[in-house]
Amino acid sequence: MAPCALCMSRPERPASPSRAILRRPKTGQAVCRDCFFLAFETEVHNTILAANSGKGLFRAGERIGIAASGGKDSTVLAHIVTLLNERYAYGLNLYLLSIDEGISGYRDDSLETVKTNAKEYKLPLKILSYDDLYGGWTMDKVVKETGRKNNCTYCGVFRRQALDRGGSVLQVDHIVTGHNADDMAETILMNVLRGDIARLERCTAITTGKDAHEEADGSQPALPHVVKRSKPFKYAYEKEIVMYAYFKKLTYHSTECIYSPTAYRGHARALVKDLESIRPSAILDLIYSGEAMSRIVRPDSKRPTQQLCSQCSSMSSAPVCQACQLLNSLNAGLASMQLSSKN
Numbered sequence: 034m035a036p037c038a039l040c041m042s043r044p045e046r047p048a049s050p051s052r053a054i055l056r057r058p059k060t061g062q063a064v065c066r067d068c069f070f071l072a073f074e075t076e077v078h079n080t081i082l083a084a085n086s087g088k089g090l091f092r093a094g095e096r097i098g099i100a101a102s103g104g105k106d107s108t109v110l111a112h113i114v115t116l117l118n119e120r121y122a123y124g125l126n127l128y129l130l131s132i133d134e135g136i137s138g139y140r141d142d143s144l145e146t147v148k149t150n151a152k153e154y155k156l157p158l159k160i161l162s163y164d165d166l167y168g169g170w171t172m173d174k175v176v177k178e179t180g181r182k183n184n185c186t187y188c189g190v191f192r193r194q195a196l197d198r199g200g201s202v203l204q205v206d207h208i209v210t211g212h213n214a215d216d217m218a219e220t221i222l223m224n225v226l227r228g229d230i231a232r233l234e235r236c237t238a239i240t241t242g243k244d245a246h247e248e249a250d251g252s253q254p255a256l257p258h259v260v261k262r263s264k265p266f267k268y269a270y271e272k273e274i275v276m277y278a279y280f281k282k283l284t285y286h287s288t289e290c291i292y293s294p295t296a297y298r299g300h301a302r303a304l305v306k307d308l309e310s311i312r313p314s315a316i317l318d319l320i321y322s323g324e325a326m327s328r329i330v331r332p333d334s335k336r337p338t339q340q341l342c343s344q345c346s347s348m349s350s351a352p353v354c355q356a357c358q359l360l361n362s363l364n365a366g367l368a369s370m371q372l373s374s375k376n
């Protein structure tokens with residue numbers, strides 16, 4: 034390959050620049066390994082600094098739970114947040130938080146990877162399981178009961194709540210997830226295709242839950258503390274995350290979930306990948322379009338009032354939270370009927 038484009042573009046251009054060993058999927062530049070690492074890390078750092086209208090993603094002293102599944106995205110996330118926290122002295126206290134959904138032959142293996150990562154990065158790890166949290170309803174049992182059609186709905190709703198509960202156990206202020214630019218583009222596309230424009234604000238935001246329950250005068254209401262969620266990889270391409278993990282030789286689990294993806298998300302994913310192969314900027318363009326559309330619809334969209342779930346006391350937009358509604362239908366043996374009547 035040619036000389037590294039980034040070495041060549043430096044003001045103190047080296048006499049013998051390194052040879053490029055890869056072409057960046059995001060920019061098309063041919064770069065050497067070290068410049069790729071630095072560019073990728075710096076872009077994530079810049080995303081962190083610029084987030085939330087320039088206020089930044091983190092505050093010094095925050096306790097951060099890194100949602101770690103053992104897959105490529107969250108493994109690279111744990112590596113990079115640890116590295117940037119040291120390099121730029123963010124002053125964060127980092128923890129790994131994993132949810133065992135009870136998917137044998139998949140999550141049990143990937144959690145072993147998280148345990149290895151916890152040792153490698155010297156981070157405390159907390160694992161919570163659906164089995165314990167949801168009265169024995171592991172995903173293996175849910176799938177037996179409901180079939181393969183709606184299983185991702187159960188898993189997604191349960192995981193969201195499980196991460197919140199894990200956040201409370203660890204007393205973290207903030208959970209970061211490994212959702213990447215491809216995930217964002219997919220979700221935006223799905224919401225647009227469903228005509229669900231009101232959801233764009235939430236799905237394009239880098240941080241959700243932030244100050245969501247703060248009163249207009251700045252005082253805090255009597256509701257419990259809401260753990261913020263952020264996506265530092267919002268603009269990071271999946272292909273670059275994979276390359277980073279590969280060239281850094283990070284330990285991660287590379288098997289796809291045996292129950293995913295759902296048909297609709299699978300089609301959206303395939304469409305995004307097709308568009309990316311024709312025009313790599315399609316992923317970022319979709320995100321920018323989603324952000325722009327969400328700014329336009331924001332004045333009309335009403336946020337549902339938050340309250341405590343009457344069953345489990347977690348935050349909810351309805352008297353009974355979605356996780357408890359799903360759990361109730363499972364316990365009553367009505368699971369497949371209720372979800373299919375909604376679809």
Ligand SMILES: Nc1ncnc2c1ncn2[C@@H]1O[C@H](COP(=O)(O)OP(=O)(O)OP(=O)(O)O)[C@@H](O)[C@H]1O
Pocket residue numbers: 099100101102103104105106107108130131132133134192209210211212216
């Ligand atoms: N079981 C889990 N425990 C903790 N965090 C999870 C778990 N599953 C998913 N997450 C978090 O949600 C993010 C997105 O999950 P999803 O299943 O969509 O991702 P993925 O693209 O396969 O990510 P990864 O490569 O990190 O597994 C993950 O990067 C991780 O931060």
